[in-house]
Amino acid sequence: MWKIPEDASPDFRENIGYLKISGFRRAGSGLIVMSVDSKITINDVARAAGVSKGTVDRVLHNRGEVSEKSRARVLEVIEELGFRPNVYASMLATRKDYRIVCLIPEFQPGEFWELTERGIAAGTEMALKYGVTVGTVRYDQYDMESFQKACAGILESGPTGVVLAPMFRSETLKFVKELSSKGIHYVYIDSKLEEDGYLAYFGMPMYQSGYLCADILTLGAPVSSVNVIRIARDKKGLSDPTLTRRTGFVDYISEHFPDCEIRNVFLDPKDRDMRFEVLDRMFEEMPSEHLVMFNSRIHLVAEYLKERNIRGCRVIGFDVLEKNLSALRDGYVQALIAQHSDQQATAAIDAIIETAVLHRPLSKRDNFTQMDILNRYNCDYYL
Amino acid sequence: MWKIPEDASPDFRENIGYLKISGFRRAGSGLIVMSVDSKITINDVARAAGVSKGTVDRVLHNRGEVSEKSRARVLEVIEELGFRPNVYASMLATRKDYRIVCLIPEFQPGEFWELTERGIAAGTEMALKYGVTVGTVRYDQYDMESFQKACAGILESGPTGVVLAPMFRSETLKFVKELSSKGIHYVYIDSKLEEDGYLAYFGMPMYQSGYLCADILTLGAPVSSVNVIRIARDKKGLSDPTLTRRTGFVDYISEHFPDCEIRNVFLDPKDRDMRFEVLDRMFEEMPSEHLVMFNSRIHLVAEYLKERNIRGCRVIGFDVLEKNLSALRDGYVQALIAQHSDQQATAAIDAIIETAVLHRPLSKRDNFTQMDILNRYNCDYYL
DNA sequence: ATATTTCCCGTTACCGTGCACGGTAAATCA
DNA sequence: TGATTTACCGTGCACGGTAACGGGAAATAT
Numbered sequence: 133m134w135k136i137p138e139d140a141s142p143d144f145r146e147n148i149g150y151l152k153i154s155g156f157r158r159a160g161s162g163l164i165v166m167s168v169d170s171k172i173t174i175n176d177v178a179r180a181a182g183v184s185k186g187t188v189d190r191v192l193h194n195r196g197e198v199s200e201k202s203r204a205r206v207l208e209v210i211e212e213l214g215f216r217p218n219v220y221a222s223m224l225a226t227r228k229d230y231r232i233v234c235l236i237p238e239f240q241p242g243e244f245w246e247l248t249e250r251g252i253a254a255g256t257e258m259a260l261k262y263g264v265t266v267g268t269v270r271y272d273q274y275d276m277e278s279f280q281k282a283c284a285g286i287l288e289s290g291p292t293g294v295v296l297a298p299m300f301r302s303e304t305l306k307f308v309k310e311l312s313s314k315g316i317h318y319v320y321i322d323s324k325l326e327e328d329g330y331l332a333y334f335g336m337p338m339y340q341s342g343y344l345c346a347d348i349l350t351l352g353a354p355v356s357s358v359n360v361i362r363i364a365r366d367k368k369g370l371s372d373p374t375l376t377r378r379t380g381f382v383d384y385i386s387e388h389f390p391d392c393e394i395r396n397v398f399l400d401p402k403d404r405d406m407r408f409e410v411l412d413r414m415f416e417e418m419p420s421e422h423l424v425m426f427n428s429r430i431h432l433v434a435e436y437l438k439e440r441n442i443r444g445c446r447v448i449g450f451d452v453l454e455k456n457l458s459a460l461r462d463g464y465v466q467a468l469i470a471q472h473s474d475q476q477a478t479a480a481i482d483a484i485i486e487t488a489v490l491h492r493p494l495s496k497r498d499n500f501t502q503m504d505i506l507n508r509y510n511c512d513y514y515l
Numbered sequence: 516m517w518k519i520p521e522d523a524s525p526d527f528r529e530n531i532g533y534l535k536i537s538g539f540r541r542a543g544s545g546l547i548v549m550s551v552d553s554k555i556t557i558n559d560v561a562r563a564a565g566v567s568k569g570t571v572d573r574v575l576h577n578r579g580e581v582s583e584k585s586r587a588r589v590l591e592v593i594e595e596l597g598f599r600p601n602v603y604a605s606m607l608a609t610r611k612d613y614r615i616v617c618l619i620p621e622f623q624p625g626e627f628w629e630l631t632e633r634g635i636a637a638g639t640e641m642a643l644k645y646g647v648t649v650g651t652v653r654y655d656q657y658d659m660e661s662f663q664k665a666c667a668g669i670l671e672s673g674p675t676g677v678v679l680a681p682m683f684r685s686e687t688l689k690f691v692k693e694l695s696s697k698g699i700h701y702v703y704i705d706s707k708l709e710e711d712g713y714l715a716y717f718g719m720p721m722y723q724s725g726y727l728c729a730d731i732l733t734l735g736a737p738v739s740s741v742n743v744i745r746i747a748r749d750k751k752g753l754s755d756p757t758l759t760r761r762t763g764f765v766d767y768i769s770e771h772f773p774d775c776e777i778r779n780v781f782l783d784p785k786d787r788d789m790r791f792e793v794l795d796r797m798f799e800e801m802p803s804e805h806l807v808m809f810n811s812r813i814h815l816v817a818e819y820l821k822e823r824n825i826r827g828c829r830v831i832g833f834d835v836l837e838k839n840l841s842a843l844r845d846g847y848v849q850a851l852i853a854q855h856s857d858q859q860a861t862a863a864i865d866a867i868i869e870t871a872v873l874h875r876p877l878s879k880r881d882n883f884t885q886m887d888i889l890n891r892y893n894c895d896y897y898l
Numbered sequence: 899a900t901a902t903t904t905c906c907c908g909t910t911a912c913c914g915t916g917c918a919c920g921g922t923a924a925a926t927c928a
Numbered sequence: 929t930g931a932t933t934t935a936c937c938g939t940g941c942a943c944g945g946t947a948a949c950g951g952g953a954a955a956t957a958t
Contacts, residue, residue, distance in 0.1 A: 173944055184908045189946060197906060220603040220646065221944030224913045261602060337896055344892040351734060502896045505888040509727040513720055513885045556914055567938045572916065580936055604914030607943050 172215045181209040192217065219490070223263055230264040232484050233286050234477065235296040237273035242454050244428040244473070248297070248321065251474030255481030262485055264292070273299050283307040293317040293484035295477065298325050317488055319480040322473065323373040330497075332483040334476035337500040338373070341450070341469055342380025342426065344503055348467050349424050349448045350389065357393040357420040358385065361433055364398040374426035377450075381426070395420070399432060411436045423447045430468070434459030452506065452514060460511050470504040470514065555598045564592040575600065602873070606646055613647040615867050616669050617860065618679040620656035625837050627811040627856070631680070631704065634860030641861065645868055647675070656682050666690040676700040676867035678860065681708050700871055702863040705856065706756045713880075715866040717859040720883040721756070724833070724852055725763025725809065727886055731850050732807050732831045733772065740776040740803040741768065744816055747781040757809035760833075764809070778803070782815060794819045806830045813851070817842030835889065835897060843894050853887040853897065 174192075178185040183202055190198050191206040198206075209215075234252050239245035249268070256266040269286060271278040279300050286294060287310055294311055296318060298304040304325060311318050312329040320333040349358065360381075365372070385392050397414050400406045411433070423433055423445055430449020434456075437445065443463070449456055452470045459465040479499065486492045506514055557575075561568040566585055573581045574589040581589075592598075617635050622628040632651070639649040652669060654661040662683050669677060670693055677694060679701060681687040687708060694701045695712040703716040732741065743764075748755070768775050780797050782790045794816070806816055806828055813832020817839075820828065826846070832839060835853045842848040862882065869875045889897055 171944095175944075185945080186908060186910095186947080187906085190907085193946085195947085199906060202906080218607070218646075218944050220606040221913090222946080224601070224603040224607055224915090224943090225945040225947085227913070227946085263601075263603065340892065340896065344890075347890065347892050500896050502887070502898065503893040504885070505890075505893065507727075507730065507888075509723065509730050510886040510888065513723065513883050515885065554914095558914080568915080569917085569938055570936080573937085576916085578917090582936065585936080601914050604943090605916075607913090607945090608915040608917085609943085 172213045174215070174217070177206065177209050177213060177215050180213060181206045230259075230262070230292040230485075230489050231289070232259060232264060232266045232293045232295065232481055233289070233291045234266065234268045234481070235282060235286065235294060236268065236270060237297070237299060238270040244451055244453065247452060247473040248477045251472075251477030252295075252481070254474065255478040258478065259481055259485060262489055264485055264489060266481060267291075276300050276303060279303055283310075287311070287314070290314065291316060292488045293319070293331070295319050295321060295480040295484070297322040301325065317484050319483050321476045321480045324498075331487060332480065332494055332497050332499065334479045334483075334499045334501060336471040336503060338376035339380035339383075341471075341503050342377035342382075343384045344380075344505075345377070345424060345426075345448055345450070345469055346381045346384035346388075348469070348505060349422055349446060350385075350392075351446075352388075354389050355392055355422050357395065357418070358422040358424060359395050359397055359414060359418070359420040361397050361399060361423060361425045361430075363427060363429065364400050377426045381424070401429060401432065404435075407432060408436055408439070412440075415442070421445050425449045427451075428453055428456070430465055431455035431459050434462070434464035437464045438462065452511075457506075457511055460506065460508050463508065466507065468506040468511070470506055471501050472504070474515075476501055555596045557598070557600070560589065560592050560596060560598050563596060564589045613642075613645070613868075613872050614672070614674040615642060615647060615649045615676045615678065615864055616672070616674045617649065617651045617864070618665060618669065618677060619651065619653060620680070620682060621653040627834055627836065630835065630856040631860045634855075634857030635678075635864070637857065638861040638864030642864055642868060645872055647868055647872060649864060650674075659683050659686060662686055666693075670694070670697070673697065674699065675871045676702070676714070678702050678704060678863040678867070680705040684708065700867050702866050704859045704863050707881075714870060715863065715877055715880050715882065717862045717866075717882045717884060719854040719886060721759035722763035722766075724854075724886050725760035725765075726767045727763075727888075728760070728807060728809075728831055728833070728852055729764045729767035729771075731852070731888065732805055732829060733768075733775075734829075735771075737772050738775055738805050740778065740801070741805045741807060742778050742780055742797060742801070742803040744780050744782060744806060744808045744813075746810060746812065747783050760809045764807070784812060784815065787818075790815060791819055791822070795823075798825070804828050808832045810834075811836055811839070813848055814838035814842050817845070817847035820847045821845065835894075840894055843889065843891055846891065849890065851889040851894070853889055854884050855887070857898075859884055 174185045174188050178188045181188065181202070183206060187198055187202055188206050188210075190196065191203050191210075236245055236248055236252075239249075252266065252268055259266045269282045271282040273279075280303060283303070283306075287307075294316060296304070296307075298320060305327060308318055308325070308327065308329055317331040318329070319331050320335065322335050323338070324330065324333040324335065349355075360378070382394060385394060395418050397410060399410055421444065424447070425433060428449070428451035430447065431453060433447060433449075437443075437447070438459075447459075447465045448467050448469070449459075449465055450469050451473075452468060456465065456468055460468055483494055487494060504514065557568045557571050561571045564571065564585070566589060570581055570585055571589050571593075573579065574586050574593075619628055619631055619635075622632075635649065635651060642649045652665045654665040656662075663686060666686070666689075670690075677699060679687070679690075681703060688710060691701055691708070691710065691712055700714040701712075702714050703718065705718050706721070707713065707716040707718065732738075743761070765777060768777060778801050780793060782793055784790075804827065807830070808816060811832070811834035813830065814836060816830060816832070820826075820830070821842075830842075830848045831850050831852070832842075832848055833852050834856075835851060839848065839851055843851055866877055870877060887897065
């Protein structure tokens with residue numbers, strides 16, 4: 133414990149010398165000085181309450197077997213002395229093992245989920261400090277069976293908590309219901325389902341992101357047409373997380389520029405030649421200087437523009453992929469709207485730790501992360 | 516420690532049953548499963564190395580009094596078993612008291628430093644988990660003597676580390692030199708001085724923020740004139756942290772629009788009538804539709820515009836103050852460029868803890884935080 | 899009346915490290 | 929050769945909580 137230095141000046145002594153209580157105190161001239169940490173232990177509480185530390189511990193953890201009188205007295209003393217349990221000692225003594233598992237889709241390097249995984253890595257590091265291990269389970273987002281298998285495996289291992297991004301709607305609902313019944317906390321990231329058992333949610337406000345996107349695309353000035361580039365979806369059962377975003381976008385346009393024409397163009401992410409053909413046709417039959425995509429694949433458009441050497445379009449996309457950043461730097465994309473998927477994942481892990489390990493109340497359940505606007509001048513400082 | 520459930524399926528057993536080493540392992544079908552945390556202790560190491568835990572401890576902390584042979588063997592075993600010291604036990608056992616002090620200017624509610632203080636609060640919370648106490652010392656940023664007094668007090672209390680935002684250049688240099696000589700780590704936030712003793716720096720890239728600002732102000736299209744609103748400074752000795760930002764701004768303009776005229780207008784932050792008079796004259800004598808301020812006080816301009824009911828100007832400012840946000844929502848300011856001053860402060864505290872308490876190497880010394888672009892559509896989700 | 903249960907509570911053995919302390923063998927000195 | 933220093937190293941307690949264990953007193957059952 134810190135003591136007042138022997139050679140402390142009288143002024144210094146006067147300022148902080150007599151402090152006993154943990155915390156800080158405002159001294160003269162706006163100075164705030166640090167006080168001595170009082171380090172109240174469970175033994176101090178026990179002594180002051182006239183009981184043993186075993187009893188104090190029982191009160192602390194509501195383990196019962198304490199008379200109402202003792203309980204009240206202990207609580208009173210705790211409040212009075214400002215006792216805060218030492219997290220280290222607690223973690224050391226408790227032999228529990230906490231495990232958190234993150235359930236996200238498989239991905240190729242450079243794809244959207246890579247950033248999420250970075251956040252998971254950071255969260256893992258952080259969790260380690262609390263003696264909590266974190267693991268990741270991946271599934272093929274185009275193969276429901278792999279998802280089911282992953283879920284089954286998680287349920288079997290019985291973790292402390294689960295972080296997940298819902299892809300298969302009904303399957304996820306089934307999964308989280310089982311989690312709930314087992315008392316396992318789960319946190320949504322990226323998007324969430326409309327049920328009520330989740331511990332927390334961290335994601336972008338989707339509707340507003342579409343609204344914002346429209347503003348950035350049009351720069352707030354009237355435009356006559358906008359081409360919305362979309363991904364052709366063959367599979368059913370997949371929820372489309374960008375739907376709400378599209379709604380926000382369309383709402384902005386129709387509110388601000390009712391005469392603006394919105395066209396949809398569908399691309400195949402796997403067939404480059406087809407994409408080029410479709411975009412060629414688009415520029416011929418319904419050209420527009422305003423292009424937008426609501427998922428993370430705007431780089432597909434940029435690739436085309438670069439190849440065809442088309443400049444002068446205003447192109448807006450979402451999410452920070454390396455390819456998108458390149459397109460931004462090259463000037464084929466004017467702006468990206470980004471979310472910190474990494475921070476979302478980290479925050480999700482943290483939320484589970486706070487709740488299940490540290491038993492602290494969560495301040496918010498639905499956490500909408502900020503929407504970052506990136507252009508060529510600030511994108512290099514992102515992250 | 517976690518054990519394999521009795522009723523685990525054969526599949527599950529096969530996947531993770533035999534794992535001994537802490538970490539994770541990739542199984543078939545892209546699944547990554549969690550392994551058992553092996554919990555190697557210092558005693559395990561000691562036993563395997565054929566020494567006592569005292570010796571292992573001496574090796575771990577380079578406390579000497581260990582033969583080279585034993586040392587090598589212990590190191591070898593540590594590597595082999597993948598021993599990681601238990602932070603909890605360590606923190607519990609060590610009686611050291613760590614204290615971090617943050618040195619920032621006094622401020623009124625709603626001013627720039629409020630956000631920094633929020634970050635300090637978050638850092639304090641985090642530090643508490645490590646048994647580290649954090650205090651704040653404030654000074655009057657217009658009174659050098661108060662700064663000197665604050666510095667003296669800090670030096671006297673001999674903290675583990677110091678977080679500071681340099682305001683008085685030469686005084687700060689003197690201060691950090693003393694800190695260095697005492698072996699006290701210090702971290703710059705917001706801006707830094709051109710010396711080399713600091714542990715880390717967290718701040719915005721000032722030049723680039725000016726550059727970015729110019730792009731947002733002009734929307735990349737030619738403008739004929741820009742009015743730069745500045746604060747009249749009477750005091751000497753104060754470093755002007757926005758100087759570099761202004762340089763970036765001017766560079767952008769002269770690179771992109773050499774014909775654009777840049778005018779400077781000086782306001783008195785304390786005299787509202789005078790401000791209105793100056794701005795009235797400005798709009799009369801050298802009107803421009805492009806207004807910009809490089810400090811956090813764009814709300815002073817917005818106040819005027821609102822009062823005079825002037826719309827149609829493009830107004831860009833910096834930093835997220837409540838008043839600035841209001842101006843943004845009201846439409847008198849089109850965009851704010853923001854930095855997460857709070858995260859900077861938190862990161863600074865974290866850097867000191869990582870270094871001085873946990874003895875972990877810092878990944879980066881100069882950390883440029885991202886520049887956030889805020890407009891009326893995304894500002895409500897900031898933070 | 900004794901036997902048994904219930905309710906409360908104190909005792910105690912850890913958890914994994916840090917570090918002071920004391921001890922032993924080899925090296926140096928007298 | 930014996931005494932002392934030096935270089936190494938092991939032992940044991942402390943750190944603040946946790947939770948199993950066991951025991952005493954009161955309440956209830958037999």
